[in-house]
Amino acid sequence: DAGITQSPRHKVTETGTPVTLRCHQTENHRYMYWYRQDPGHGLRLIHYSYGVKDTDKGEVSDGYSVSRSKTEDFLLTLESATSSQTSVYFCAISESSGQIHDEQYFGPGTRLTVT
Amino acid sequence: RKEVEQDPGPFNVPEGATVAFNCTYSNSASQSFFWYRQDCRKEPKLLMSVYSSGNEDGRFTAQLNRASQYISLLIRDSKLSDSATYLCVVNMEYGNKLVFGAGTILRVKS
Secondary structure, eight states, rough: OOOOOEEEEEEEEOTTEEEEEEESSSOSSEEEOOOOOOOOOOOOOOOOOEEEEEEEOOOOOOOEEEEETTTTTEEEEEOOGGGGGGGGEEEEESOSSTTTTTOOEEOEEEEEEEE | OOSSOOOOEEEEEEEOOOOEHHHHHHTTOOOOEEEEEETTTTEEEEEEETOOOEEEEEEEEEEEEETTTTTEEEEOOOOOGEEEEEEEEEEOTTTTTTOOOEEEEEEEEE
């Protein structure tokens, strides 16, 4: 299995509080991604990173920010959590971009509940 | 229209059955295609990439039809352990942004 960990694995927080999720990889892969997964939807891309300090928005980026200060860590921050951000969050990594058949590998997920 | 569409199922099949899933995609310029498997409350795991010529891995066969913009996954001799959600995944024309279908649920019963 790819060396990807996420922390915390579960979190319950209150509306309006800031929350930071961490993704850590030991594969030295260039690309890292944050997705959310909700019933009835496929995984949806929130933000991704193509290198240290290089990030870009995905499909559902509103209300989220990211940072990547080291190759191995990619942080997802909810500045002011809302109930609509209750979801399961997955981090993924891939070796490079623009390559055909460039697979992504996923971390174990973080289950976030905003009350 | 969704970019990647799958029949959500569930497909309920007996052990030993052959089952096939289809998936359609909207972007004709899509370059690469995958099937992922996701167990309940777990992360998606890559099952197989889908190549233009079709490819097989043991009991699993994946095929791509670019003209009709669909990919398929065939599972032969189903096992109880095949019970999972199967995600159809398509790479966009450029970059490495994957678009995921909502998944097809497979339940294999004894």
